[in-house]
Amino acid sequence: MVEQYKDRKKQNSLELRDQQINALNNWVRLLQKALTVEAENGFKNIHGRAEHFNSFLSREIKEFKSPLLSNEIDKKLTLFAKSFDDYPTSDLPIKRRLIIDARQLLYRLSKEYQIKDIPSPPKLRMSDSQSTANDIRQHLRIDSPLGEVKGVGTKMCECFAALNLFVIKDLLFHYPRDYVDYSSLKRIFSLVPGETTTIIATIRRSNSYTSPRNQNLSILELHLEDMTGRIKISKFFIGRRFSKRSFLKKQESLYPKGTIVAVSGLVKGNSYGKSFNDPLIEVLEHKQALLKSQTIGRILPIYQLTDGLKADRLRQIVHSVIPLALDLEDPLPVNTRESLSLLDKGEAIKQIHRPRNQEYLKKAKRRLVFDEFLFLQLGLLKRRLELGKCKAPSLFINKEREGFTEQFLKLLPFALTNSQQQVLTQIESDIAMSKPMSRLVQGDVGCGKTVVAIAALLRAVESGWQGAFMAPTEVLAQQHYLTLCKWLPQLHVTVELLTGSTAAKERKRIFADLSNGNLKIIVGTHALIEESVSFRRLGLVVVDEQHRFGVNQRNLLLNKGLHPHLLTMTATPIPRTLALSIHGDLDVSQINELPPGRTPIETQLMPSSERYQAYEAIKEQLDIGSQAYVVLPLVDESEKLELRSAIDVYHELSSEILSEYKVGLLHGRMHSSEKKGIINKFVNKEIEVLVSTTVVEVGVDVPEATMMVIDHADRFGLAQLHQLRGRVGRGTKDSKCILIDTAKSLASKNRLEVLVNSHDGFEISEIDLRLRGPGQVLGTRQSGLPDFALANLVNDETILESAREEAEKILKSDPDLIQNKLLKIMLDDYWNRLVTKTQLN
Numbered sequence: 001m002v003e004q005y006k007d008r009k010k011q012n013s014l015e016l017r018d019q020q021i022n023a024l025n026n027w028v029r030l031l032q033k034a035l036t037v038e039a040e041n042g043f044k045n046i047h048g049r050a051e052h053f054n055s056f057l058s059r060e061i062k063e064f065k066s067p068l069l070s071n072e073i074d075k076k077l078t079l080f081a082k083s084f085d086d087y088p089t090s091d092l093p094i095k096r097r098l099i100i101d102a103r104q105l106l107y108r109l110s111k112e113y114q115i116k117d118i119p120s121p122p123k124l125r126m127s128d129s130q131s132t133a134n135d136i137r138q139h140l141r142i143d144s145p146l147g148e149v150k151g152v153g154t155k156m157c158e159c160f161a162a163l164n165l166f167v168i169k170d171l172l173f174h175y176p177r178d179y180v181d182y183s184s185l186k187r188i189f190s191l192v193p194g195e196t197t198t199i200i201a202t203i204r205r206s207n208s209y210t211s212p213r214n215q216n217l218s219i220l221e222l223h224l225e226d227m228t229g230r231i232k233i234s235k236f237f238i239g240r241r242f243s244k245r246s247f248l249k250k251q252e253s254l255y256p257k258g259t260i261v262a263v264s265g266l267v268k269g270n271s272y273g274k275s276f277n278d279p280l281i282e283v284l285e286h287k288q289a290l291l292k293s294q295t296i297g298r299i300l301p302i303y304q305l306t307d308g309l310k311a312d313r314l315r316q317i318v319h320s321v322i323p324l325a326l327d328l329e330d331p332l333p334v335n336t337r338e339s340l341s342l343l344d345k346g347e348a349i350k351q352i353h354r355p356r357n358q359e360y361l362k363k364a365k366r367r368l369v370f371d372e373f374l375f376l377q378l379g380l381l382k383r384r385l386e387l388g389k390c391k392a393p394s395l396f397i398n399k400e401r402e403g404f405t406e407q408f409l410k411l412l413p414f415a416l417t418n419s420q421q422q423v424l425t426q427i428e429s430d431i432a433m434s435k436p437m438s439r440l441v442q443g444d445v446g447c448g449k450t451v452v453a454i455a456a457l458l459r460a461v462e463s464g465w466q467g468a469f470m471a472p473t474e475v476l477a478q479q480h481y482l483t484l485c486k487w488l489p490q491l492h493v494t495v496e497l498l499t500g501s502t503a504a505k506e507r508k509r510i511f512a513d514l515s516n517g518n519l520k521i522i523v524g525t526h527a528l529i530e531e532s533v534s535f536r537r538l539g540l541v542v543v544d545e546q547h548r549f550g551v552n553q554r555n556l557l558l559n560k561g562l563h564p565h566l567l568t569m570t571a572t573p574i575p576r577t578l579a580l581s582i583h584g585d586l587d588v589s590q591i592n593e594l595p596p597g598r599t600p601i602e603t604q605l606m607p608s609s610e611r612y613q614a615y616e617a618i619k620e621q622l623d624i625g626s627q628a629y630v631v632l633p634l635v636d637e638s639e640k641l642e643l644r645s646a647i648d649v650y651h652e653l654s655s656e657i658l659s660e661y662k663v664g665l666l667h668g669r670m671h672s673s674e675k676k677g678i679i680n681k682f683v684n685k686e687i688e689v690l691v692s693t694t695v696v697e698v699g700v701d702v703p704e705a706t707m708m709v710i711d712h713a714d715r716f717g718l719a720q721l722h723q724l725r726g727r728v729g730r731g732t733k734d735s736k737c738i739l740i741d742t743a744k745s746l747a748s749k750n751r752l753e754v755l756v757n758s759h760d761g762f763e764i765s766e767i768d769l770r771l772r773g774p775g776q777v778l779g780t781r782q783s784g785l786p787d788f789a790l791a792n793l794v795n796d797e798t799i800l801e802s803a804r805e806e807a808e809k810i811l812k813s814d815p816d817l818i819q820n821k822l823l824k825i826m827l828d829d830y831w832n833r834l835v836t837k838t839q840l841n
């Protein structure tokens with residue numbers, strides 16, 4: 001133990017000295033460079049980025065401290081600093097002399113302290129084992145069952161099946177979800193804690209012991225050295241049987257003194273210096289020996305695993321079948337690949353599993369992401385083309401007489417904004433045509449999309465057709481139904497509500513009225529499309545908050561053979577590129593102004609310690625006759641998360657803090673009639689404070705509510721918070737939103753600040769996308785894209801654009817993909833996978 005301690009101390013001081021030398025080295029170089037530049041520029045006392053040459057030099061010399069510098073040198077340097085203060089006013093010969101002297105001193109320093117360049121990184125000779133593996137292609141094919149691969153037994157087949165992997169091709173398309181990069185080779189001196197890396201070094205000493213505190217833990221320590229420094233490696237053995245002296249001695253003997261090893265791992269750093277814990281190690285016969293390991297010094301793929309499937313095993317199996325990737329046919333012709341500088345498919349698959357280096361990994365990703373985009377775009381564009389061929393009812397407007405729409409607009413207590421009017425006009429011209437409209441209306445929360453939708457639905461009715469208005473939640477469907485009931489009876493237009501909780505008898509009557517055409521407008525949840533609802537003459541379908549539906553749900557209607565016009569609406573706007581990628585089959589229009597008279601919702605961030613202040617603020621609002629929301633992420637307490645829940649807070653507020661006010665509770669687990677009752681009470685002011693989960697996110701429209709407190713705001717996405725906040729500020733009174741941040745981190749605070757500073761839904765969702773990435777914000781479900789491709793959307797817009805262009809080009813010359821058979825097969829396959837995936841969600 002004593003020896004160990006000494007050794008540690010020695011290593012420490014060695015490292016410390018290394019660091020000091022390094023610092024001095026950097027400093028000397030910096031000054032040398034400045035002096036050279038000044039001399040080259042004719043001693044004009046040039047101005048650098050921040051200051052003049054002389055003040056830079058004088059400051060650097062005064063500030064730099066190093067224990068390596070002797071008193072004598074220190075004194076000399078002080079003199080130099082002084083001389084440089086006078087530099088600007090000195091004559092040229094004096095300037096020149098000063099610079100020569102300074103250079104000489106620096107040169108002396110660099111010699112004296114043996115400032116050395118860190119030697120270039122070591123080299124590793126790695127084998128390309130594929131040469132032997134190639135014979136796998138003689139007895140296996142790309143669609144052979146995985147069970148036929150050497151080393152894969154029934155057990156493993158079951159594991160693969162759990163991951164939806166059945167044939168070799170599936171495995172090749174099972175892309176890594178991440179990588180560990182051991183490909184950078186380094187000298188010990190330049191190792192940085194936290195990095196993964198590879199070194200080549202010589203064993204100086206090895207020893208092993210069983211932890212005195214834990215007999216189950218035995219440790220082998222190797223002390224390595226290269227020409228630049230030393231480092232310790234610890235290998236851990238867990239289990240009693242490893243504590244045997246004989247076992248540990250044997251381990252030591254595997255690494256005798258003087259042996260050369262290659263080591264890959266994560267560099268740790270603590271007060272005892274740098275080390276590797278349980279790295280990958282291979283003993284090399286000599287420095288240039290060929291490495292046997294297939295992991296050391298490489299970029300290792302990390303796969304999604306399942307119980308019973310070990311990372312190493314999976315890596316080996318994938319590795320063994322990679323040669324078969326060469327048999328994959330490439331759906332893209334050579335000239336396309338060349339013009340877009342894309343790798344060929346087989347090579348891309350090979351590099352994604354076993355990247356030669358970071359550059360190849362990037363190339364491989366680019367190619368595979370391109371394919372994902374291409375198939376998605378092909379599918380969307382193709383559907384658009386096909387849709388264009390379908391016949392839709394032409395909902396023609398008779399401008400001569402006043403229609404339902406005009407009457408409705410007259411009834412409204414306000415005029416449409418310009419933006420609303422423009423979008424409505426656009427919709428009207430779309431639905432007047434005999435090809436089906438597919439339009440997405442994006443507009444910030446509160447911009448008034450509902451009235452536009454109603455106006456459009458009434459156009460359908462006045463030209464003799466029916467309309468359907470679909471919402472993602474019962475609450476919202478109910479709200480829309482109430483809104484419609486406010487206006488339609490006055491126009492003698494019939495409207496009904498159909499949701500999962502509509503009673504059977506009622507349902508039957510509605511079905512009958514829809515199919516005989518007596519019922520003109522139906523509002524509901526996706527019960528509308530999933531059940532065997534048949535319409536007499538369905539002319540227009542409006543899908544509200546379409547981001548809440550999956551890509552495929554909105555197309556269910558079309559698959560049922562219906563070709564009404566389709567209007568979709570969302571308050572979660574997304575940037576153009578992203579919109580193109582996931583709504584490539586839709587035309588997009590925007591309502592980009594809010595109705596007049598709205599004051600921005602004053603938004604405030606509060607730490608949880610100030611929560612009581614938020615409740616005080618609620619009281620103030622209630623006392624002047626307003627209403628308030630308190631929003632929480634959970635219904636009731638959860639074992640895993642220490643969060644305040646809606647039920648807890650409801651009890652707390654109603655029995656204590658706000659006991660003299662009328663408090664209500666609303667959450668998604670309530671029965672829908674119960675929900676309905678609560679919302680009605682809130683609308684009628686029988687409830688003053690509504691404690692709720694995010695079920696209020698869409699659909700509750702109570703202009704008297706002017707205050708919202710969102711607890712655990714850090715648990716929500718920005719776009720969602722913005723949408724929630726949009727529940728207040730619906731009237732003309734000033735409104736307020738308090739976000740309680742319980743995360744206690746700067747990152748969370750900064751993120752939530754975005755809402756304090758911005759009220760623009762587009763801006764907010766763009767920031768949200770940048771912060772959380774589209775995978776988090778949109779999810780596979782909405783976008784139809786795998787996370788892997790999604791991740792690239794924000795970073796690599798150009799690839800999406802080129803995929804889209806390519807898809808357009810292909811379909812233009814070959815709309816049914818008759819000449820591109822392979823592409824057609826792969827496209828069908830792709831969409832099948834997409835549909836099963838989205839259904840599974």
Ligand code: ADP
Nearest residue numbers: 414415416417444445446447448449450451595
């Ligand atoms: P969203 O676009 O978020 O769905 P809504 O359609 O629910 O917004 O409208 C929000 C509120 O604004 C409703 O109370 C609606 O009656 C009102 N509103 C809509 N258009 C106008 C307008 N042009 N002028 C004034 N108020 C309007």
Ligand code: MG
Nearest residue numbers: 449450544699
């Ligand atoms: Mg809405």
